Amino acid sequence: MKILACYSNKGGVGKTATSVNLAYASALKGRRTLLCDLDPQGASGFYYRVKPSKKLKGKSFFKDVECFTRAIRGSDFDNLDLVPANLTYRDFDIFLSRMKNSRSRLKKALRAVDSDYDVIILDCPPNISLLSENVFKVADKIIVPVIPTTLSVRTLEQLYTFFGKNKYQRKKLIPFFSMVQKSKNLHKETMVSLRGQYKNILESSIPFSTEIEKMGVHRAPVLTYAGTKSVGNAYIKIWKDIEKRAKIG
Amino acid sequence: MAPFTYRFTSVFNPKKFKEIVHSGHRYTVFYENSETYSCSLLDTFDNELMQAGRLLFKAEKLLFAFDMQTGQFAEQKVRRHWSFVSELDEGPIFNLLAGVSPLRALAPIGVVNVQKGQGNLLDDEGKTRVRLINLTLINGKKSATVGSSRPLRGYDRAHGDLKKWLSALDAIPCQDLVELYTSLGIAVSKYNPKPRLQLVAQDSIKKNTTIIIKTFLRVARANEDGVIADIDTEFLHDYRVSFRKIRSVLSLFKDVYSQEDSVRLKHDFSELMRQTNKLRDLDVYLLNKEEYYSLVPKTTHAGLAILFNGFEKERRAEHENVAQYLKSKAYRKQLKKWQTLFGNEDNLESGPKSGEFTSGFARRILLQRYKKVCKIARSIDATTEDEVVHQLRIHCKKLRYLMEFFTTLFPAEEIRQRIKSLKRLQDNLGRFNDYSVQQIFLKNVLAGQPAGNAKGIKVAESIGALTAMLHRLQNKERRQVMKNFERFDSPEIRESFDKLFKNEVIANENPGLLQQ
Numbered sequence: 001m002k003i004l005a006c007y008s009n010k011g012g013v014g015k016t017a018t019s020v021n022l023a024y025a026s027a028l029k030g031r032r033t034l035l036c037d038l039d040p041q042g043a044s045g046f047y048y049r050v051k052p053s054k055k056l057k058g059k060s061f062f063k064d065v066e067c068f069t070r071a072i073r074g075s076d077f078d079n080l081d082l083v084p085a086n087l088t089y090r091d092f093d094i095f096l097s098r099m100k101n102s103r104s105r106l107k108k109a110l111r112a113v114d115s116d117y118d119v120i121i122l123d124c125p126p127n128i129s130l131l132s133e134n135v136f137k138v139a140d141k142i143i144v145p146v147i148p149t150t151l152s153v154r155t156l157e158q159l160y161t162f163f164g165k166n167k168y169q170r171k172k173l174i175p176f177f178s179m180v181q182k183s184k185n186l187h188k189e190t191m192v193s194l195r196g197q198y199k200n201i202l203e204s205s206i207p208f209s210t211e212i213e214k215m216g217v218h219r220a221p222v223l224t225y226a227g228t229k230s231v232g233n234a235y236i237k238i239w240k241d242i243e244k245r246a247k248i249g
Numbered sequence: 250m251a252p253f254t255y256r257f258t259s260v261f262n263p264k265k266f267k268e269i270v271h272s273g274h275r276y277t278v279f280y281e282n283s284e285t286y287s288c289s290l291l292d293t294f295d296n297e298l299m300q301a302g303r304l305l306f307k308a309e310k311l312l313f314a315f316d317m318q319t320g321q322f323a324e325q326k327v328r329r330h331w332s333f334v335s336e337l338d339e340g341p342i343f344n345l346l347a348g349v350s351p352l353r354a355l356a357p358i359g360v361v362n363v364q365k366g367q368g369n370l371l372d373d374e375g376k377t378r379v380r381l382i383n384l385t386l387i388n389g390k391k392s393a394t395v396g397s398s399r400p401l402r403g404y405d406r407a408h409g410d411l412k413k414w415l416s417a418l419d420a421i422p423c424q425d426l427v428e429l430y431t432s433l434g435i436a437v438s439k440y441n442p443k444p445r446l447q448l449v450a451q452d453s454i455k456k457n458t459t460i461i462i463k464t465f466l467r468v469a470r471a472n473e474d475g476v477i478a479d480i481d482t483e484f485l486h487d488y489r490v491s492f493r494k495i496r497s498v499l500s501l502f503k504d505v506y507s508q509e510d511s512v513r514l515k516h517d518f519s520e521l522m523r524q525t526n527k528l529r530d531l532d533v534y535l536l537n538k539e540e541y542y543s544l545v546p547k548t549t550h551a552g553l554a555i556l557f558n559g560f561e562k563e564r565r566a567e568h569e570n571v572a573q574y575l576k577s578k579a580y581r582k583q584l585k586k587w588q589t590l591f592g593n594e595d596n597l598e599s600g601p602k603s604g605e606f607t608s609g610f611a612r613r614i615l616l617q618r619y620k621k622v623c624k625i626a627r628s629i630d631a632t633t634e635d636e637v638v639h640q641l642r643i644h645c646k647k648l649r650y651l652m653e654f655f656t657t658l659f660p661a662e663e664i665r666q667r668i669k670s671l672k673r674l675q676d677n678l679g680r681f682n683d684y685s686v687q688q689i690f691l692k693n694v695l696a697g698q699p700a701g702n703a704k705g706i707k708v709a710e711s712i713g714a715l716t717a718m719l720h721r722l723q724n725k726e727r728r729q730v731m732k733n734f735e736r737f738d739s740p741e742i743r744e745s746f747d748k749l750f751k752n753e754v755i756a757n758e759n760p761g762l763l764q765q
Contacts, residue, residue: 049376074401076377081402219375 001117002248005139007124010155013145014178015039017212017222019123020047022143024221025239027080031118031248034072036083039125045084048075049219052084077224081117119248136168141246145178145206148190156198170200174245176238177205202245204237252320252399253412256423258432261366261383261394269414270370276378276407280368285387286311289357294475294484295440297349299426304384304395305346305355306363312342313365315384317424320397321345322365322382332356332481352536354481359435362387366396370411378407381415388433395429396420440471442487443653450658454610455603458505459594461498461654465491466588476525477572482532485571489529492522497650501614507598521583528571530690531564533683544722545714552711555704556694611655616750618648623743626734635685638730642678645671663749670742674733677726684723691716 006019016039023035023044037044045052050073072081124135136142144159146152156175163170175198181187195201206212209231211222218225226232243249263280270278286308292298298305302317313324323341332354337343349355366383383396398415400408423429430437444464448457469491475484499506499515506514538557542550574580590596602610625641652668695712698705 049372049374051372051374051376070403073403076401 001120002140002246003120003122003138004242004246005122005124005135005142006145007122007135007142008126008145008155009159010152011041011126013147013152014206014212015126015145016043016047016123017215018143018145018178018206019121020044020215021221021223021235022239022242023080023119023121024077024223025235026119026121026243026248027075027077028223028236029239029243029249030079032079032116033119033121034081034083034117035075035121035123037123039123041125044123045082047215047219047221048082048084050075050082050084076220136163136166136172139172141242142173143242144173144175146175146194146201147179148177148187148194150186150190153190153194156194160198173200174202174242175200176202176241179208180205181208202238202241204234204241206234206238207231252397253408253415254317254320254397254422254424255395255415255420256429257394257396257418257420259394259419260385260387260392261396262418263366263368265418266368266414269417270411273410275373276410277371278368279371280366282385283365283367285362285364288361288363290359290361290435291355292358293350293353293355294438294472294480295353295442296438297353298346298355299430299437301348302424302426303345304426305342306361307357308363312337313363313384314342314345315382315395315397316345317395317426320399322384322397350483352481352483352486356480358438359388359430359433361433361435366394370407372407377401378404379411381411386429386433388435391432391434393429393432395423440468442468442490444468446654446657448607448655448657450606450608452607453594453603454502454605454607455505455597455599456594457607458498458502459591459597462495463588463591465494465498466584466591469495470584470588473575477575479568479572482536485525485529485532489522489525492518494650494654496522497647498654501618501647501651502610504600504602505610506600506603508600510598511600517583524574525571528564528567530686531560531567534560534687534690535564537687541715544718545711549707549711549714552707552709553715555708556711559694607655608658611651611658612750615648615651615655616746618644618651619746619750622648623738626730626738629731629734631728631731635727638678638681638727639685641730642675642682645675645678649675659749663745667742667746667749670737670745674730674737677729677733681723681726681730684719684726688716688719688723691719 004022006015006022008015019035019037023033026033035044035048068083071083073084074080075082122135122139144156146156159173160170162168163173177187177191180191191205207230209222209226209229211226211229211231214225215222223232223235263282267278267280270276286306288306288308291305291307304315304317306313307327310326310328311324312327313322315322323345325337325340325342327337331337333351334343334346334349334355335351337346364385364387366385368381368383369377370379370381372378379398379400381396381398383394385394386392398408398411400411427437446457446461446464448460469488472484472488472491475481476488496515496518499511499518503511505511535557542553545553622641622644625637625644629637629641649668649671652664652671656664691712695709698708
């Protein structure tokens, strides 16, 4: 099982769209995938039409691992389940450590209900100070969408600095360019210069697309309604790259 | 997340279903029907699929299957002609049929029109909470719908609601197909290669002997058409096993029929079985083809290919002979004569033990046979001749047949356990025998090969390699025999055999004697 966190310390970079679509791409490849909506402002659950579970709001939620497995909802798609959550960060910490510890009750409980997932994708909240640093320790890879603009470059620099300072493994970070507009010179230039600076950036990128905007209307992953369009292919391609980097499968 | 598998006694009505769901205002339903396919319903001759609660349909280029136990539906395209599961491409149907005997052909048992319906129960966000799938089957004027509903994870409550609505529309839980077949007017074949013989303990052994033979004559005859049509090799196998059982009865049930009758019948049945010996040998060979290829080095594969081509050709000719034989007037007349003969015990002359109670007779010969098995097995060590091991195999087989014939006279679980305890040893001995028979067969094939030409040399090479491997395997089995017998001869098993078969022997001997 691999845990992938989808994280950005800046909002509005297409983080939730990334989580939603990568989870779908993973499931499409036959990987048993669990998408955890950990961002109170995020909308992974919304895009999959899954209502937030009332049970998840209780403080004692993680005391009882069965509650966790009971909170899992099947999406409308094969191999893809969701935890539509509104977690507190404290719960989130416990959630992660249990998820990772193979001897934990949570892991056992997951196995017991035949949900030993191949891939768990965490749609994380966009705030570094509040975000539990457990994510950085526990996740196998951290996928970071970056819009190729000056501001985004700064936040990526901040993230790398933060990792360096706190002795987290910088190689866990997998940045990729999101909402790319090839017609804009600024985007092109920024991409070239950043690629020179950070070798880790993924080859493939996600274009700016109205199809992604339409997710709110369709309330479904892009690949379900625009699978043959370039943006659909981009998600498939980027997932392939991530699988390779994270050694999934 | 357990599925609900159900059957409607009539055709499912989507309109009514929608009405009933929508009246609750919490959910909506999406439901659509496929086109109607004209299909053959497939099963093996011994109804393997029906017994496992599985429906398998073949439309022109499409297969679909429905598993009543798990509610699973599967669909797969088929391109070419196929009869066996192993001939299917990998896919959902192939996976669903994984447990079906690789030796049995799947053949049409009926023709039905099939329409598939798929539905989703959606909440107010348009999220699917439960899925359902229905198959409506139409045979002339008769029709029925089977289906299953399955909640998506975390939506059991919605599934509870759906089950209520389905029940309101007369869906009844259903995991078994007999009722469905009956309601559709599809004939359910009652073929069972191992029929449970309902013997009465207090009946005379002559009466029950006659019943046993009559039963296995029927089993054998049920296979004739399949052998002639060459549907699969199991028809001939079951046919031969039935006659082997009859022969065992005639030789083991001593003095039940007059000596004259017994000798003549034994001879006649042996003659009959001889007619199919060669075909069965070739079948076994061809069934093992892949294994043989894996046993020998690749350099000898060319020789094996020539050898197997020869076997295939020979088998075609031999099958033709057997088919002609089974269709012949003489054969049919003979079988009919036997069926009449064994139709009534009075048609056969009684032997000195004919009046004995079945229970006493059974216990006596079972105990005798058991002791014989133990005696031979205990005498076996590393230096014993192979021939003795063969004897042990034959006696073990006879012991098992006896236990099977008389199953109903003993407590079911105990007799089942005894048969099971013998199984490992029997399998071991069976393999020992197979390897030995195959070596002899190959030796004969080799003798018939033309000497000197290139083809002959290649074949000789492959036979040499194969024989060496078979010999090694045979020795391996040989070493296992003592070990397996030790397990079989444990004090607990010995005691259980004694306990099961020793009782009442004396008490039952009297009535038999009185009748003499």
